[in-house]
Amino acid sequence: MSRKIFSRRLDKIFKILGISFMVFSLLVLLVLLIDVFLDGKSRLTWGFLTSFPSRKPQQAGILSAWVGSVWIMITTAIFALPLGIGAGIYLEEYARKNRLTKFIEINIANLAGVPSIIYGLLGLGLFVRYLNLDRSVLAGGLTLALLVLPIIILSTQQALRAIPFSIREASYAVGATKWQTVRHQLLPAALGNIMTGVILAMSRAIGETAPLITIGALTYIAFLPQSPIIFLKNFPFVRFSLKGMFDPFTVLPIQIFNWVSRPQKGFFTNAAAGIIVLLCLTLIMNISAILLRHHYQGKIRW
């Protein structure tokens, strides 16, 4: 009898303990957010988004930083998406399930946990020095692509693994080839989960600072990479160019880092405002991942 009361009490205590831990961690986060918001809200103006950094805190903005971040994200996606999804499909559907495959899979999982600065060093040695890409958008994008590649491969594999084996059987039984099965049945069914994984990987990449500092991204830039779309006066009026990929760049977290390390109070405010912008970007990406997942889950039930 007393044992029963005791375990019931224990249950209650654990419940209260759990709730207080949760409330505590949420509160810390909330305080942090409010603090940053109060610090930075005075600088959250249109001008802040459209100005280059400056020596005067009042005139400094994050134009080159957010444009750089967008450039880096696009470059990262261009390389990491096809490589990562392709490798995931290969490992899950094509590769023989032998020791070598197992070994590769374990190592990919390990790579996902390697500190990002290590990728920075690799990027510095391989892309910046050996391939002579210099401190360009391309070098930065490739470095971050390496960083998110394991995450994308793993989420592709998991997404494919979640599809019942019976769907593969059904497809092969009507005489489909492996590629037809992947292309018409597995990829469409896995797309929601793959995209969710991809977006989460990208939102990790957008906040990365260490590897980009390691490869030598600049902290002060007063110009933008060449625009990929160039408007002309004559026919065909528009030209596309990827030359911007070879220009130097900075990104939001580096800009923030730079401002935080300055002594003037004004730059501190700028940093807080920059953090708000960065947080909003990550939030938008995470929300779209959630929406995407809901959208596909609604469509496919097994």
Added chain:
Amino acid sequence: MVENIQKPIFKIQNLSAFYGAKEVLRKININILSNSVTAIIGPSGCGKSTFVRSLNRINDLILNFRVQGKIFYHNKNIYDKDVDVVELRRKVGMVFQKPNPFPKSIYENIAYGLKIHNFIKKEMIDEIVEKSLKKAALWDEVKDNLKQNALSLSGGQQQRLCIARALAIEPEVILLDEPCSAIDPISTAKIEELIYELKKNYTIIIVTHNMQQAARVSDYTAFFLSGELIEFGKTEEVFKAPKDRRTEDYITGRFG
């Protein structure tokens, strides 16, 4: 009289099958006649599913599965190196235990097999979709909702959709691996009726746990036990006058 026009479509010689080191089929010898219904019966784990899954090589998908011996389909060993598995599976269709429609529309479920085999013309696909659904006795129930997701159908409807999907690519043989085990009695009756209809144009091999079903739908019955073929013959004879003691025990339900 009937036997004269029926030729063996599958000649199986000394077929043994293994999952890893475990032998699940031992030296099976059997001929399957065309345009007939052959029922495979036996207790769980006797290898009957493995047997039919060897006939279209769908078991190739399973890790560590291998076979010994020969399966001649139209006098060609399907386990020869130069056999086109895709072509084999097109000729030897299959319906699985649990209905497994694609998570797409009813129409797409059937059109898929056609599209991957290079049927391009929309009118032609439309026509075959309708014809297959009619053959599978599903047309009247779904004709107004072809765009509807197949997963919203009932289990019995899903299974008939899977049969329609198999029929659409005009196979010669249809393998049914316990097609009624996951559906209700009324749907089961519909599928049995369907098997009766289909036998005119197709060779059917059906695995079943249900003895009455085997007796009702099949012309020939094979009894498997622990990976061995114990008895094979005309269904009537197997059920009325089994030659082997073990067959008799199983059929009469005296089996342990």
